[in-house]
Amino acid sequence: MTVPVNLIHRSFELAAERCEDLTPLVYRRLFREHPEAEAMFRRDGSDPVKGSMLALTIDAMLDFAGDRTGHFRMIECEVSSHNAYGTPRKLFGEFFGVIADTMREILGAEWSPEIEEAWRKLLGELDRVVTQSEIPREPHNLPSS
Numbered sequence: 601m602t603v604p605v606n607l608i609h610r611s612f613e614l615a616a617e618r619c620e621d622l623t624p625l626v627y628r629r630l631f632r633e634h635p636e637a638e639a640m641f642r643r644d645g646s647d648p649v650k651g652s653m654l655a656l657t658i659d660a661m662l663d664f665a666g667d668r669t670g671h672f673r674m675i676e677c678e679v680s681s682h683n684a685y686g687t688p689r690k691l692f693g694e695f696f697g698v699i700a701d702t703m704r705e706i707l708g709a710e711w712s713p714e715i716e717e718a719w720r721k722l723l724g725e726l727d728r729v730v731t732q733s734e735i736p737r738e739p740h741n742l743p744s745s
Contacts, residue, residue, distance in 0.1 A: 607718035608665040612658065615706045622658075622702060623651045630698045634691055654699075661696065664729075665722050675726065679733040693730035696723055 615622065627650050631638040641650065660674045682692045700719045704711045 607715050608722055609662060611703055611707060611711070611715050611719070612662065614710055615703050619706050621651070622699075622706075623647070623654050625706070626654055626699055626702045629702050630695065633698065634694065637691060640685070640687065657695065657699065661699070661722070661726070664726065665718075675729055676733045679730055689730060689733075693727050696726045 619625065656674060656678075660678075663669055664675065679689065679692060683689065700723060703719075704716075707715070
């Protein structure tokens, strides 16, 4: 992979020094940019779910940008599960960009051109994974044996 791994990891390290919890910032941006997404979450009790979803997403992104030990495979699995929930694939893929935009805002002047380029490459590769993931067939469309 051509993405400079250390810059993706480093950007998360820098963000962690400035922000204890990315969750409210990421979801505030998501709901502002994609108001339709807010209806997909319960009003009460969804904060732990959001935090867990974001943590799993970041873990998968770091693995995808790094050693690819297996956690990145969750991305394809989650494309399928979110498809079953009715989440548009485009919205699912744009969540990665929402995270990047939130990171850019948190890092401010430390978001260098090199970090920008690393994220641009990473987001491009993630977009290909999301758009090229198989769309599950409906049970009635499966071939008969």
